[in-house]
Amino acid sequence: MKKALVIVFAMVIMSFSVSGSFAQDMSSESFRIQGGNFNMTSGNKASENFNLADVVGQVAAQIFASKGYIINAGFLNAAGGELFGFSVAPSVLDFGSLSPNIPVEGKLTLTVNIGNVSGYTVSVIENNPLKTLVEAQIPDTSCNSDSPCSPIQAGMWTGTGRAGFGYHMEGKTVTKDFKDETAFRPFAATIRNERPALIMQSKAKKVADVAHMTVKVLIDQNQPVGQYKNILHFTALLGL
């Protein structure tokens, strides 16, 4: 009896740890509803007698003529019930107390989850360089003098001689200029009217891609004491 009670208790506890699942689709014999839309078909089907893509094209024209609209009129309604997700962890990068000539690094993990739709892009921009309330700034890095960098082109940034703020990316879908662990870029900045810089991109479907960003801060002995802050803004968009 005791054994049975313990086992039951264990099963109850474990059952609460199982995540719920969320239905995305409702279906019956006659139709399949995805994401609040009524979809006629998905995927490309063919038989001996006809190519269903052509039939759908004709049907779509008939629907437009009678109803006046077609939703997901593009490529066979492929995006209808799909999910696109993006994560950034952690939600704040704390650099602690900054000391001259001692680089401080923080790490972010970026994750993209995409369904049966092709590709995505991820870009990043800062609102302004790290600065205090009295407008003292840590400049964005320009990398080593023999390997200059820009918001769209990484360069080598090594040693402790050049103060600045920049980032490095690692992952299979990051842009190709991050060739090794010494390749850094400064952030593009809204305050300079720059466009967000592309950091991840893919044309693959049904993937969960992970990339790691290393953010580095290095100050010199002339840097005023203070709490330096800014906002890093990541944008994920379906690749068209």
Added chain:
Amino acid sequence: MKYFAFMRVFKWIPVLILPVWIFFAKISPASAQTLSLSISPPLLEVMIKPGKSITQVYKLTNNGETTIITARIAELGVKGIEEDPTFQLENWIGLVSSDTTFGKPFLLERGKTKEFILKINPPESVEEKDYYRVLLFTTKPNPPSDNSQSQIAQTLGSPLLITTTKTGLLNKNVEIVTFDVPKIIDSFGPLQATIAVSNTGSTYTRPVGTITLKGLIGRGTFEISPRIIMAGQKRNLTTEISSSNDPNSPTIDISGIYFGPYTLTVDFTLDQGTITLSQTKKFYALPWKLLLVLFVIILFVVVVRTRRRKVSKK
């Protein structure tokens, strides 16, 4: 006796601890400091007559920490989101909701899903053309602490491609503006070819078709990625064997051994319609690098032998 009683109880402790540990291990500390949003659908394409109205339900799920989010619509260009301060959203695109409007922050708790109903109802007088917009959900950074730090904000976007047309007859037109294949390639490859198209019509379209390689050695057919080409946009075609994830990389990048004459044919339709484009290029593969090395070696040997003969005659 007390010892045995204790052991009878003690042996069940791991059985009790294990599920409790599993339960609490599921609560990852990362999820409490993670910004994580997902959206469905990730893309909306609408072809609509002026005067008609449609709605689309969006589902936004917060898989990370509880956060404040703002929804808005921005203009979408060939380079991505256009942050034009003069941009004004058309008044016929809006949210049907009593508690959420564009620009008004709302709280979305961890694990929750919020539905938005987007309404599109262009008036009869609307200009007939494509409207490229993007629905954006942006998180608000956490309040700053007393350290030097970078706060993180995240935006997740779902493009809206809206075509307003009274007749449904769309001016679709695409031209192949670049078809770069070397006339002669080395037999030991790789074969790289770039094919770029320009949308000269008035509406967006997708290329649906294949690129076929035929030759003495080797033959292959590669599906063109049906990526959207906006009106006025020029872009490289990409395939399953484009060299990287970069959409600007060469269309074809195949390592291998080649010899003799080849043809490379691009053949596609615009969407699932009847407008077809096709073009073929010829090229030749020769082991010219190997031949060059052999020639240099032979030349070197001949020169050395000739000099030796002269020396020996003297």
